[in-house]
Amino acid sequence: MILSANTDILTTIITGTLLFGLLTVFIIYFILLYRKSQTKLHYERERRKRELLQAEVEIKEQTLVNVSREIHDNLGQAAALVKINLNLISNDISEADQQKINESSELIKKLITDMRSLSQSLNGDNIRRKGFIAMLQKDVERINKTGYVEVNFHHPKENINLEVDQLIILYRMLQELFTNTLKYAKASKIDLKISETGNELVANYSDNGIGFDYQTALNKGSGLSNIKDRCGIINAKLYFDTKIDKGVNVKITLEKPQIQ
Amino acid sequence: MYIVYSLFALKLAVFSKRTLLLLIVVLAFEALAKLLTYSGNESIPIYHFLILNLIVCYTLVYMILLFRTQKKLILTVSILTVSLSLMNSCVFQTLEVFPSNGFKGLSLFLVFSSLLKFREMIEYPIEVKLISQGFFWFNLSTFVFYTFTFFILSLFSHLNESPEWLFDTVYFLNIFLYAAYFIAIILDSKPKIAKNDSIS
Numbered sequence: 001m002i003l004s005a006n007t008d009i010l011t012t013i014i015t016g017t018l019l020f021g022l023l024t025v026f027i028i029y030f031i032l033l034y035r036k037s038q039t040k041l042h043y044e045r046e047r048r049k050r051e052l053l054q055a056e057v058e059i060k061e062q063t064l065v066n067v068s069r070e071i072h073d074n075l076g077q078a079a080a081l082v083k084i085n086l087n088l089i090s091n092d093i094s095e096a097d098q099q100k101i102n103e104s105s106e107l108i109k110k111l112i113t114d115m116r117s118l119s120q121s122l123n124g125d126n127i128r129r130k131g132f133i134a135m136l137q138k139d140v141e142r143i144n145k146t147g148y149v150e151v152n153f154h155h156p157k158e159n160i161n162l163e164v165d166q167l168i169i170l171y172r173m174l175q176e177l178f179t180n181t182l183k184y185a186k187a188s189k190i191d192l193k194i195s196e197t198g199n200e201l202v203a204n205y206s207d208n209g210i211g212f213d214y215q216t217a218l219n220k221g222s223g224l225s226n227i228k229d230r231c232g233i234i235n236a237k238l239y240f241d242t243k244i245d246k247g248v249n250v251k252i253t254l255e256k257p258q259i260q
Numbered sequence: 261m262y263i264v265y266s267l268f269a270l271k272l273a274v275f276s277k278r279t280l281l282l283l284i285v286v287l288a289f290e291a292l293a294k295l296l297t298y299s300g301n302e303s304i305p306i307y308h309f310l311i312l313n314l315i316v317c318y319t320l321v322y323m324i325l326l327f328r329t330q331k332k333l334i335l336t337v338s339i340l341t342v343s344l345s346l347m348n349s350c351v352f353q354t355l356e357v358f359p360s361n362g363f364k365g366l367s368l369f370l371v372f373s374s375l376l377k378f379r380e381m382i383e384y385p386i387e388v389k390l391i392s393q394g395f396f397w398f399n400l401s402t403f404v405f406y407t408f409t410f411f412i413l414s415l416f417s418h419l420n421e422s423p424e425w426l427f428d429t430v431y432f433l434n435i436f437l438y439a440a441y442f443i444a445i446i447l448d449s450k451p452k453i454a455k456n457d458s459i460s
Contacts, residue, residue, distance in 0.1 A: 009423065012415060019411050023404060030378055037385040045387075 053233050057169060061124050068122035076115050083108040117142050121175070124168040132160055132167045133194065136174065140192070143178060149207075151178075154193040160201060161256055166234045170203065170254065173230050176223045177205050177250060185209025185248065196256075205250040211242045275324045276445045279398065282317040283441060289313065305355040311345050311362040315369065318402075322373045325395050330376050341369040360413045367410035374403035394448035401440030405433050 086105045091098070117138060120126050127135050133155050140153045160167065174192065181187050187209030195202050217224050224240075231238040231252065239251040272280070289310040293303035319338040323331055345362040353359050377399045390396050412426060 012423070012426075015411065015415070019407065023407060027400065027404075030382070031390060033382050034385060034390055037382050038387065041385050042387060 050233055053229050057172075057230065057233060061168065061172075064122045065124060068119045071115050071122070072119040076112060076119070079108055079112045079115065083112065114142075124171070127167050127171055128164050132162075132171060135171060136192070136194070139175065139178065143182070143190075149182065149187055149190055151190045151192065154191075154195075156194065156196055160194070160196065162201060162254065166254065169230050169234050170201075170236070170252065173227050173252065174203065174205065176227055177248075180223055181207045181209060181248070184212070187247070199256045201254045201256055203250075203252040203254075205252075206248060208247045211244050211246045211248055213244060214240055214242055272445070273448050275321065275395065275398075276448045278317070278321045278324060279441055279445055282314075282321060283438065285313050285317050286310070302356070304358050308349045308355055308359050308362065311349075311359055311366050312342060314366055315342050315345065318366075318370055318373065321398070322377070325377050325399070326373075326380060330380065334373055334376070337369055337372060341365050364410055364413050367406040367413070370402050370406040371410065374399045374406075378403070392447060394444040394446075396444075397440045397447065398444040401437045401444075405437040408433055 083105060086101055086108065089101055093101075120130075121135070121139055121142070136155070137153065140151045143149060143151050162170075178190070181190055185207050187207035190207045191205070193202075193204040195204070214224075218228070228238060230236075234254060236255075237251075237253040239249075239253075241249040241251075289306055293306040293310075296303040296306065315338055319334060322334050326334055344365050345359070348361045348365070349355065349359060353361055377395070381396070381399075386393070408429070412430065415426075
């Protein structure tokens with residue numbers, strides 16, 4: 001009887017321990033599997049989000065190209081015709097009228113130049129043709145011409161080795177920063193420095209304007225969220241440093257593709 | 261009736277309401293069994309009815325938990341378990357005998373259901389921490405408790421006498437099960453991070 005009771009206890013302990021061990025292994029295995037599928041889901045969602053943003057940017061870019069062509073082909077042509085017509089007006093007119101015609105002709109000339117410059121700035125394809133730095137240089141010149149703000153632009157002499165799509169997005173982000181400064185910052189000075197360190201491209205942007213509260217601006221859904229989203233598309237790192245009355249400092253870091 | 265009415269008047273998700281209903285059913289049957297024992301009557305028939313009620317309550321909960329697929333499968337297995345349990349109570353282990361076969365059937369049904377839920381969780385994960393998911397606690401405790409229940413009941417028939425520590429194990433497993441159910445209800449009542457995380 002005692003032998004039988006001992007065997008019962010031994011059997012219970014062995015099977016109980018085995019069962020407990022099996023259950024523990026099962027639970028650990030389940031947790032690991034679940035975490036793996038959670039990670040997969042996370043990456044899938046991130047990928048979809050990025051694709052959606054990419055599509056949105058491409059649509060916007062295409063719209064800008066169309067607007068750019070419209071400005072260049074139609075409005076530009078119309079302005080050129082007005083200028084030719086003004087030049088063809090007979091000289092048998094009073095001196096006062098002649099002066100008005102000359103002034104109008106000058107204004108039309110400026111209008112054509114501005115339209116051409118705007119058209120080039122809107123067309124992302126120009127980055128492919130003329131280069132990222134050259135396009136930024138033109139924008140800087142255009143802003144400096146207005147006389148409202150002084151832009152200091154520092155950049156490398158060599159061409160930047162990045163994919164055109166990435167450069168277009170970076171260019172649009174910098175344009176957004178320029179627009180924000182011109183619209184809200186009441187700044188007198190902008191510093192833009194493009195530099196290459198190791199395998200990174202760094203864009204440092206700062207102004208001496210009135211600054212803003214970063215979180216409030218982000219929640220309002222201004223151009224700031226656009227910049228943040230675009231950084232996500234090209235895997236760039238964005239550092240924003242701003243406070244009220246302290247100006248704005250922005251650093252965008254972009255990893256360059258590795259040359260095999 | 262008042263308790264059932266109050267339960268449904270509570271602002272809880274369907275999963276929590278059904279789990280609470282399950283807890284109330286268990287509590288009511290256990291209290292009745294104790295009452296009968298203290299009054300010198302036989303409490304074993306109560307367990308025959310408890311099994312049937314538990315199958316219905318757990319089916320109701322798993323019909324909510326398995327919200328994507330497998331609902332029909334659970335319903336079919338549930339009906340099969342009820343039929344086998346009824347047959348056992350009428351033919352093999354009548355009302356005077358403790359329905360260990362019925363509990364074994366219930367355990368197998370619940371281990372199967374919880375495994376289905378585990379599989380579904382891996383197939384359709386959500387971006388919420390596992391320990392913050394109410395139904396994970398419910399499913400895990402059900403799986404562990406009923407696996408051990410099946411093991412213990414199978415062992416009963418082979419042992420000459422039941423050792424004291426076996427009752428202690430069952431006691432602690434019960435504490436673990438009901439504590440996990442309360443955690444599940446509390447977690448399910450909390451707002452979730454993502455909208456599609458709700459299981460109600």
